[in-house]
Amino acid sequence: MIQWKRKDLLGLYDLSAEEIIFILDTAAEFKKVSERRVKKVPALRGMTVVNFFVEPSTRTRVSFELAEQRLSADIVNMQAQASSLLKGETLLDTVKNIEALQVDLVVMRHSAPGAQNFIADRLKCGVVNAGDGAHEHPTQALLDLFTIREKLGGFKGLNVSIIGDILHSRVARSNIWGLLKLGANVTVAGPSTLVPREFEELGVRVCHNLKDAVKDADVVNMLRIQHERQNSGFFPSIGEYSSWFGIKSATLQDMKPEALIMHPGPINRDVELAGEVADGENSVILEQVTNGLAVRMAVLFLVAGCRK
C-alpha cells in the first residue's frame, strides 16, 4: 500500500501510476464531503494557502479557492497585476517574501514552463502547480482522469482522443502523461501546425483527420481553440478550423454511441464544440467542474499533510 510523500504537486510527468490512483481514490472521498449538508472538513484548519496567479485565471482559481475553504484553510489571493513583480522584484524574491509570512502552501499559475519547479526547489512550503505555460496543468488532468474513471471504470485499453491546439496545451501534456501511465491509448488530433508529428515521441498516435481521430474513441477531450492563434498563422480562420476539427451533431454519427465528450472550459460554442453537443447526452463537461473541486481538495490535503 503506497502512502503520499510529496510536499508539492508539479505535474503528472513525475508521478507513478500508483500515486495518480492514490490521488483519485482520495478525491472520491472528498467528493462526498461536497454532497453533505456540512460541506466542510477541518483538515487544513490553521494552515494558510496563497493563491498566486501570475497569469490570469478565473475558473481554476475559483475551484482552488473553494477547495481551500472546504478544507478550512485560510486564504490569500495574489494576482500579478497587484504584485511587486511589476515593480521589478524577481519571482523568487516574491515567493520568498510570501513564505516569510509563514504560509503552508502556494498554489501558483505562471506563464513560464517550469516556474513552479524552480520555486518548489527553493521553498520549504508546499507548491501546487495551477498551470505553467504549455508545460503542465496537473489538477486539470487529474479531474479529467477522475471523470473518466468514474464514468468508465478504468483506463486499461481505453482509447482517448485529445483534439485541438495540442502544441500550446498544458492540459494535453498532463493528460497524455497521466493516461499513458494508466494504460490508455492516446490519440492527439488537429491541424498539423498545432499537432506536430514530434508528439509521436511521447507514445501517442498523431492524427490530422477528425473522423479518424474519433471513430474508435471512448473519450473525446476537446481543447479550446484560442482566437489569438488565428493571427499567428496556425490555421487560416476560426471558421475553417471549426469546419475541419469542430465536433457537430453529425460527428456523433461517426463515434461510439457511449463515447464521453469532455472539455476543460471555457468552451467556444460552435467553434470546437457545437452547442447541442456540449449540452448533449455524451457531454460530461459540468461533471468535470464538480470533480475538479474534489480533486483539488485531495491534492491540497495530501501535499499539506506531509511534514515539510
Add this chain to the structure above:
Amino acid sequence: MNSYAQLYDAEQTKQGVRLLAEQIGRHFSVSGNGFALVGIHQMGVPLAQMLCEELSACGKTPDFGQLDITMYRDDIGTRNMLPRIHETIIPFDVNDREIILVDDVLSSGRTIRAALDALTDYGRPGLIRLAVLVDRGEPEFPIRADFTAFKVSLPPERKVVVKFEADEISPAGIFDVNWHKNN
C-alpha cells in the same frame, strides 16, 4: 510486528466480541428508530460488522455505518505521511438517532474526538455512545468507553493490535507490540 506478545488468543478475542454485543444488546432496543453501529476505520469496521451479526442473531439488527476520520485528525501536517483515506458510508439519517461508535482500541482518545466531529457533520444524533474491544485506561482526552470487553494497562510506547483473521505473520488475537511514535 517484529516484537510482540499475545495478550488474548483468537478464541478469547471472539468471546470478547460476544461480550461486547451482549452489553450493547442489554442497553439498546430495536423499538422505534432502533439504534446504529458506526465502525471507525480501520479495525472498528470489521468489529462493528461482527457486533451487528451477533446482535442480529438475538433479533436486534442495528443500522450499520463506517466512518473514516483522516480529514478530522489533529496531526495533519505533523506526520511524515498521511494514512490512506478509507470510505465513509453512513447510509441512514443520523438526526435524532442513537448511535454507537465502534473501535478496536481506546488509547489516547484522539480518534474518538475526531470521530465525534466527523459524525456530527452528518447531522445531530440524539445520543452517541462508545464501544471498544480493548480499553487501555489512560486516555489523553476526557473520553471514556461505555462498553468494553478487555481492560489492558501498558506503557505508552507499546501498541495494542487487534487481529480478527490470522495471516502469515501471526494468528488472530490481541497483541502487545513494540511501537515507534509517528510511524
